[in-house]
Each structure stands twice: as structure tokens, then as C-alpha cells.
Amino acid sequence: MSDLIELRDRMRAFTEERDWAQFHDPKSLILALVGEVGELAELFQWLPADSAAARVQDEPLRSRVGEEMADVLLYLVRLADVLEIDLGDAxxxxxxxxxxxxxxDDVRGQAPEKA
Structure with missing residues (x-):
């Protein structure tokens, strides 16, 4: 079983145990996901770009970044489940x-104009 499938199944069970599926429409999940991305971005907002990766190695920032990244992943996995999209395959x-x-050979060292 893949890690994404295990996360999906655990999120499903977590949601069902709390009767929260009624609140997990796509719009609400997307807004929650955007909120969590915002919380992650806030942790980096004033860090100098050239030292951000190094600063994240130190606590408590490392733990906070991990928590916010986990929130983003979990909401994304839940959204994919609600929309019946195989996130790993996509x-x-x-x-x-x-x-x-x-x-x-065509793009090495160049930022793509559109990813």
C-alpha cells in the first residue's frame, strides 16, 4: 500500500469518526488548504531567501514548518479523496x-516560464 493511500484511508477514518464529511465539500477543503499554505508562507515571510533552508534546520522553526507542511499535505489528500482523484497517479x-x-539539455539552469 502506498503512503498516499494510507494517508487517504486514515484521513477518511478520522473524518468519519467525527462526522465531518458534511463539511468537506471541495470549496471548503480548498479554502482550508489555502489557509494552511498561508500559514506555511508566513513562517518564511521575512527570512532572507539565501539562508531560509539553513534556518529551518533549527528548532523551533523546523517543527513548525513540518507541522504546516503536514497540514497542507493532509488537506490536499482529503481533497483528492473527495474528488476521487488518484493523487499519486496525477x-x-x-x-x-x-x-x-x-x-x-534545453532548460538546464533556466527557470521555466510556465511549469
């Missing part, structure tokens, strides 16, 4: 398509 297809659109 990600693999997207990565394959990007590999075709951005051949390494």
Missing part, C-alpha cells in the same frame, strides 16, 4: 509531462 503523469516539455 502527480506521476504531471511529472512525466513536465519531463517531456522541459528536456534537460
Amino acid at each position: 502527480a506521476m503523469r504531471k511529472l512525466s509531462g513536465s519531463a517531456s516539455r522541459f528536456p534537460p
Whole structure:
């Protein structure tokens, strides 16, 4: 069983045990996801870009970043479940398509105009 499927199943059970599925319509889940991304962004808002990765190695920032990233992942997994989208498969297809659109020899060292 893949990690994403296990997360999906655990999120489903968590939701069902609390009778929260009634609140998990796509719009509400997307808004919750955006809120969590905002909380993650807030942790980086005033960090200098050239030292952000190094600063995240230290506590308590490391734990906070991990918590917010987990929230983002869990809401995304729940949204995919509600919409019946195989998130792992969709990600693999997207990565394959990007590999075709951005051949390494053509784009190495260049930021893509559209990912």
C-alpha cells in the first residue's frame, strides 16, 4: 500500500469518526488548504531567501514548518479523496509531462516560464 493511500484511508477514518464529511465539500477543503499554505508562507515571510533552508534546520522553526507542511499535505489528500482523484497517479503523469516539455539539455539552469 502506498503512503498516499494510507494517508487517504486514515484521513477518511478520522473524518468519519467525527462526522465531518458534511463539511468537506471541495470549496471548503480548498479554502482550508489555502489557509494552511498561508500559514506555511508566513513562517518564511521575512527570512532572507539565501539562508531560509539553513534556518529551518533549527528548532523551533523546523517543527513548525513540518507541522504546516503536514497540514497542507493532509488537506490536499482529503481533497483528492473527495474528488476521487488518484493523487499519486496525477502527480506521476504531471511529472512525466513536465519531463517531456522541459528536456534537460534545453532548460538546464533556466527557470521555466510556465511549469
